[in-house]
Amino acid sequence: MTESRVMVFAPSERGGRRVQVDDEILGTAFSLHDLAAFLRRAGLEGVDELDVAESSVIEWYGGGPEEWRGTPWTP
Secondary structure: OOOOEEEEEEEEEOOEEEEOOOOOEEEEOOOOOHHHHHHHHHOOOOHHHHHHHOOOEEEEEOOOOOOOOOOOOOO
């Protein structure tokens, strides 16, 4: 998929996961669809949800591609 280092961090308390490619933070993804969209905007043409779910080059922290919700937030 890419030579770049793609990191998806643990879900935040409010949900969503920070996405980083090399040294650039792309934003917070709330689904595989969001993650694929971020990666396409970063120049990875033709990436879809299946690609990101099965890719061995994405480093998943705090859960794999099925984990998007963090600990429930309470005020």
